[in-house]
Amino acid sequence: MSSTPEQQRSALPVAVIGAGPVGLAAAASLRERGIEPLVLEAGPGAGTAVREWGHVRLFSTWDEVIAPAAEKLLAPTGWQRPEGRTYPTGADWADRYLQPLADALGGERVRYGVRVTGVARAGRDRIVDAGREEQPFVLHLATAEGTEERVLARAVLDASGTWSTPGPLGGDGLPAPGERTAADRISYRVPDLNDPAVRARYAGRRTAVVGSGASAFTVLAALADLARDEPGTHAAWVLRRGIGSDTFGGGEADQLPARGALGLRAKAAVEAGHATATTGFRTEAVERDGDRLVLVAEDGRRLGPVDEIIALTGLRPDLSFLDELRLGLDARLQAPVAVAPLIDPNVHSCGTVYPHGAKELAHPEPDVYLLGMKSYGRAPTFLAATGYEQARSVAAALDGDHEAAARVELILAETGVCGGSGLYDEPEAGPGGEAGGGGCCGAPGPQAISLTGHER
CATH class of the missing domain: 3.50.50.60 (FAD/NAD(P)-binding domain)
Structure with a gap:
């Protein structure tokens, strides 16, 4: 008996773009629920972007930067958990947690040296309605060897962050004249x-x-x-x-x-x-x-x-490879429309954000989520714990456990200062x-x- 299109889609992995802290946490949360992830990382190893600021010490302790689902996955491997009250550098975070986590996920589930150049519904550009939601996602990849590939996925979690696209000097958001030549x-x-x-x-x-x-x-x-x-x-x-x-x-x-x-x-x-x-x-x-x-x-x-x-x-998201998807983004921050009011620096500067999950992160295109720093668009003050909660909730939603997806399992620290807009000029x-x-x-x-x- 042949399988239905829905069964065929369900057999596909969930594509996770980025092997950084939140991407790997999402993969661990998916594995915890028996859902196969496929992590696609452009760099040569886990936490490639984190390693670029490896000399910088985090202002969160080890206790605050280890995802619960990741710790469960790492525990049987003999992983030695760092002392929870100390502060890691970026290099510590990558070497002692992110790479071991990627290794624990298994080599077939994490691919390095592959850059996602486009995401779409298979056989459907963003204009087409007919049969759209029945189609799996197709991701176009460019490999480090110079070849091109396509992979299919049942859902797409983009945790590629914003590190690769820093804001320019120009006050209008564009490079200032003379900036490139200098x-x-x-x-x-x-x-x-x-x-x-x-x-x-x-x-x-x-x-x-x-x-x-x-x-x-x-x-x-x-x-x-x-x-x-x-x-x-x-x-x-x-x-x-x-x-x-x-x-x-x-x-x-x-x-x-x-x-x-x-x-x-x-x-x-x-x-x-x-x-x-x-x-x-x-x-x-x-x-x-x-x-x-x-x-x-x-x-x-x-x-x-x-x-x-x-x-x-500041940093900003690269949305170019998601252009064939129907995203619901705030016009100012380029963050999901339901998340933007929680983080808008035009409104507040205290950096306190209510925990949020699959509901707030959803887009008009079902089963597409921006996670981690990328979910904040151009807004600052993102905490790893926020991304871990996002990953937990989205994994639950993809598993059909909507009660768990809606549940809040995180209490965030506050800055202690809420003094009005941080963007007044x-x-x-x-x-x-x-x-x-x-x-x-x-x-x-x-x-x-x-x-x-x-x-x-």
Whole structure:
């Protein structure tokens, strides 16, 4: 007796794009329910993107970055669980957890060196309605050997993250004129100052650090440490918004203590004079000044000259290979429409997000989910635990266990600060139109900021 199309689809694996923390957690959650995953990773091993920032220490402990389903899968293999209250680096996370997890899933379930170049319903472009939901998904792959393949799947979980598409310097979301030609002097990553060659690049030099998130804080703190050993090292900190009470995060009120401490270290770097802040500065162009660079703002202000630029202006999802799928994305954040209101930095800056799962992550195209960082679109402050809860819920939904999919099994830490929008650009106008104190913003222009508060 021949099988039905539905039975044929059910026999196919669930394609998981990306062998990072959330992709592997999703695969583990699927295996826990007896559903076969097929993990497709463009890099040569598990956690390829994580390894690129392997020198950076997480502000979450081991207890907070190990997925429950993954731990169950790893336990019988003799895996040694790291001490839960310590903080791993990215390299630790990849070596001691992600690669062992990928190995535990089994070689046939995790493929490396394969890049997904397109996803569609088999035989149906995004226009066609007829028979659409009866068709499996087809994923087009480009291999490291230069060949092309196609694989079929019953569902698609895209956990490919946003690491490969950093935001540009330009304040309008596009590369600023001169940005591409100055690419040899611009980095979009947190530099590893333990590397002698990288250290020499920034030692004794003036570096513009553009951004106001955890990555920028990490760089400000690292350059301040370098300045103590290498005189002349200085950071010109460029913020698109102003300085306010929540600029440096939750501090000692943060329920993730290492995250709060990171903000306090950045604040200390400014107070010690190792960094000078320029606020309300949206880059319109990058110009050469001899061997150095100058940033030009849309209001005509000029910052520089500087020797190097580190642009940490956020990340964004690559949606190009999903173009033949019917996704329901928020027009601003490029996140699923039901998730966007929970994370919209135009509304709040506290970084607290209610746990969410398959229902909020669903799209008009059934059985397609964006997980992990990619589910946040352009919004910041994603926590691994959020992605693990997403993975658990989606695996339950694909198994038909809608009660478990709807259940919340996660309590997230709060920052301790919810002080209004994190994206305000304009300083508050005081008498005579000058910038006043208070509110979310400080006066535009270079300033040595005196900040009060406890240091650690």
